[in-house]
Amino acid sequence: MAVASPAGRRCGPLRALTLTVIAVLVVTVAATPGQAAPKPTVAQLRKELAALQKESDTLIADYYNGRIAHEKAEKTEKAAKAKLAAAQQVFDHESTQLRSMAVALYTGGASNEAVMISRTEDPGHVLGRLALSRHLVDLQNARLSGFAQVRDGHEQARNEAAASAEELGRQVKDLDRRKAKAEKLIEKIRDKIDQLHQAPGVRRSDGTWVPQLPEGADHVTPRMRLVKMLIQERFAVPYGIGCYRAIQDGGEHPLGRACDFMLSRGGAMPTAAEVRRGDQIAAWAIKNAKRLGIMYIIYRQRIWHARTGVWRTMSDRGGATANHYDHPHISVY
Structure with missing residues (x-):
């Protein structure tokens, strides 16, 4: 079963995107102080991100399609193995029967279900019995030959299925590597976009920020609005x-200085995938806390504060929402 390799089709575009992204990421490092290249704008980075995201989505689709094909090939191989085992069992049984018949016919004086030779019997009867026995042997041999063909056919099918499963396995691994590489590049671009945003307002010498007043229809501060926007987009x-x-x-x-990023509805415990999303949001907030003026994070009955930089367990307030199991809470200065 021949399967076209997605890797061969996608290698060119992904390589070009990879080189483009790497060039964007290192251009400011490579430039000398006197010839500093302009920083990429948010619009430019978003354009690069959209192109890479499209390629990544294609890779992910190919990856999962490859996994499905791989699973089908493994099932085909398993079925072929089972048929081969059954054919081999029948073949072995018929071989044993044929050998027993041959021994009985040619050793003389032996008997079985097909032949019983007696020295006192009429020679014509003996020859008739021998002819019948030879006919039965020929029939048995023909059956044996047919079973052998079935066995060989199943064995060939098993080998082809195993080869197909092995090839698909290699393709899936290659797609997995390329998908992981694309995802890393996407994260780098997203980090660059984040870094182009600076928290509005005044920062004190001790690293804290002067509080802001809420504004707008949503009644949140400009600093909180920026954090909310970045998390929602990412x-x-x-x-x-x-x-x-x-x-x-x-x-x-x-005060308009806090937001809850919900991972479920109605106070239900979030799924494992949503828990991971919450972990990622909390990790992102910690990573960007100093630059964006984030004061503290509460998630899964723990609190992280910018002053200490460590997680601390909180007392039980009762319920998934009260203990922040269904959402990370982020407050800004």
Whole structure:
């Protein structure tokens, strides 16, 4: 079963995109102080990101299609092995029967179901029995030959299926490597886009920020609005983002300085995939906390504060939402 390799079709575009992205990432490093190249704009980086994302999506589709084909080939190989084992069992049984018949016919004085030779019998009867026995042997031999053909056919099918499964396995591994490489490049470009944004407002000498007043229809501060926008663009957050609320609970929500990035609805525990999304959001917030004015993060009954730089376990407040198991909470200065 011949399978065209997606790797051969995609190698050129991905290589070109890779070289382009690497050039964008290192251009400011390669330039001398006197000949500093202009920094890429957000629009330029987004264009590069869109092109690379399109190529990555194609690679991911090819990867999963290859995995499906690989699984089918493995099932075909397994079925061929089972048929081969059955054919071999029948072949061995018929071979044993044929050998027993041959021994009985040619050693003399032996008997079996097909032949019983007696020295006192009429010679014509003996010859008739021998002819019948030879006919039965020929029939048995023909059956044996047919089983041998079936066995050989199954063995060939098994070998072809195994070769196909092996080839598809190599293609899937190659696609997996290329997909991982594309994803790393996408992350680098996203990091570059993030770094082009600086938190608005005044920063004090001790690293903290002067608080801002909320503004606009959403009643959040410009600093919180920037963090919300960057997280939404990077992580999608399909279950919504809740920021301002009027209830004075002593937190930053009424001040427009906090947002909850929901991973489920109705207080339900999030899926494993959504928990990973929450982990990624929290890790991103920690990585960019100093530059974007993030003060603290609460997630999965733990709190990380910019002053300490470590996670600390919180007391049980009861429920998935109260303990922040279904969303990361991010507050800015």
